[in-house]
Amino acid sequence: MNEVKASMAGSVWKIVVAEGNEVNEGEDVAILESMKMEIPIPAETTGTVKEWKVSEGDFVNEGDVIAIIE
C-alpha cells in the first residue's frame, strides 16, 4: 500500500485516475492548483487506485494523504 500525498497546499484541480483503475509509477494521478500554479502529483508506485481521500475542488494541506494505491 502506498499513500499519495499533496506536495503543496492548494485545491484539487483534477483527479486524473479514477478509483479501481491502474496506474504506473511516475504517472500523474491528480493535479493540484494553488496561486496560479498547477502541480501534477505522480504515483510513487505501480498499482491500483484503491481510494480517493479527496474530491475535485477540495482544499488540501501540504503532506495530506489524497489517495491510496495498492
Next chain:
Amino acid sequence: MFEKILIANRGEIAARVIRTCKRLNIKTVAVYSEADQEAPYVEMADESYLIGKPRVNESYLNIEKILKVAKESKAEAIHPGYGLLSENPEFAKRAKEEGLVFIGPDADVIAKMGDKIAARNEMKAAGVPIIPGTETAVESAEDAKQIAESFGYPVMLKAAAGGGGIGMQAVHNDAELEKAFEGNSKRAKAFFGNGSMFIEKCILHPRHIEIQVLADNHGSAVYLFERECSIQRRHQKVVEEAPSPVLSEETRKQMGESALKAVEALGYSNAGTIEFLVDDEENYYFLEMNTRLQVEHPVTEEITGVDLVEQQLLVASGEKLSLKQEDLFIQGHAIEVRIYAEDPNTFYPSPGKLTKLELPEGEGIRHEVAVRSDSNVTPFYDPMIAKLIAYGETREEAIDKLTKAIHHYEIEGIKSNLTMLKRIVTHEQFKQGNTKTSFIEKYYLPTVTNH
C-alpha cells in the same frame, strides 16, 4: 485631474495606487472578492465593494461587474494595476464605451502588443531591434545552413506548428544543424502534421533589461531609463534593480531611443515598459511590451524621483507631460526583492495564515505590502505578498541596506522565499553584477538539497 477613480485590482498594487491618490486628493474605490474582505487595501480606499467569489473569473476578471461598480460609485476612471484585466483590450474598450477613462493605452495598442507576431512586426517596422529570425519556413538543410551563417551560431530551430518545446532545438554548428533539421522536421510532421521549420538566433545567457516609458495623449514621450530583472524563477522575476549593474551609458541611450521609436510608431500613451534581451556585447533585442504599470516600477521611482502612478493619472486625465527628457537623470541605485509565499527550495506555493509579519525600517527602505501580520494568504491569487525596496547612493550601499533589511524581515505561519533572497543578495556573483537570467539555476539551485 480626476476626482474619483476605481482600482480594478487587489493586493499591494491596489494599496500602492491608493497611496498616490490620497496624496493628490483623489477619492478611491476598491473592489474585492470574498477572499480579500480583510485585505489592507480594502480598508484604505474611500469606498469598497464586494464583487464576487474568490476565483478571479468570478470577481477580478468580471468586466461587467467592475464597470457597474465604477458607474454606480461615480468613478471617472479605472486604474487596472498589473496582471488581471490590465492587458485585456476588451476591458479597455468596454470602459471607454461606458464613458470611463481607462488608465492605460488604447485598446487596439494593447491588443497589438498582446499578439507576439504582431508585436514583433510592429517593432521591426519601427526600427527596434528584434531577435533575427526567418519570416517564412526554411526549405532545406542547405538553406538552413546559409541562414544560420548569416545569424551566427548558435541558432534555435523551431517547428512552425510546435509547442511545449517539441521540435525546438539549439544547434551550434553546420553538422549539428544538418542532423537536427531533418530529425526535427520529421518529428514535427509526425506530431503536428506540419514539418515546416523556422530559425531564430539564440541569445546566449542573456540579461533581461527593460525600459520604462511615459507618453501623453499629445505626442510627447520620455524614457525613464532601465530596470534589470534578470534574476527569475519559474519565468517570474524575483530581484529587480535600476540602473542595470553593467549597461554602458551609450547602450542605455540607444535602448531608450529605441523605446521612444516604438512609442511613436504605436501612438502609445500612458506608462509602458519595453522588455529586451541583452547579450554580453550589449546587443539588445525586443522581447515584449507590457502596456501597464510593472510590479517592479518602484526601483525606477527611487532613482528618478518620479511617482509613476501620479504620471499615469495626469496623462490619462488629458494633461500634457511636464517631464522633459533632458531633466531626467539617474540618481543612486535601487533594488527590489519580491516576497513570495512559497517554498524556497521547490518554489511551490505556500498559502496559509500569517502569525507574524515584521517589516524592517530604516533610511532608504521602502515597503509595498499586501498583507497584515494575521492575514490569511489564500490559494486563489499570485503568491507575491510584499515587495522590499532598498535605495542607496551606490549599488554597494543599496545591497548593504537590502541585506540588512532582509535579515530583519520576519514572516511566520507560512513559508516564504526570504532564505532564497538572503542567499541571492549575499552571493559574490550578485555583488559583482553577474545577474544573468541563468543566475538561479547556476548559483542558487546548487545550494538547495531537495529541489
